[in-house]
Amino acid sequence: MGLFFDEQNQVGRFQNVSTSPAHRRQHVCTTLLDHIVRHAFTAVGAEKLVIATGAEDDNAAIPNYQNFGFKFTAPNFALKRINA
Secondary structure, three states: OEEEEOOOOOEEEEEOOOOOHHHOOOOHHHHHHHHHHHHHHHHHOOOEEEOOOOOOOOOOOHHHHHHOOOOOOOOOOOOOOOOO
């Protein structure tokens, strides 16, 4: 789990949030998310945090994020180029 901020530390964007399959359902992500969200708002002074979850409506992590106050905003689009 990584959290990167804009130059003014107003917006934080989570990067690569994942839990090893061997450690799922053990509150690892919840514990880390709680610590990092608190730190972002209190120590860094962020105004907004963003997590991009992908397009899957059945993403099992979404309820966990919602428990921390995250809400759906707008769909995200990703572009990739494959060197062929």
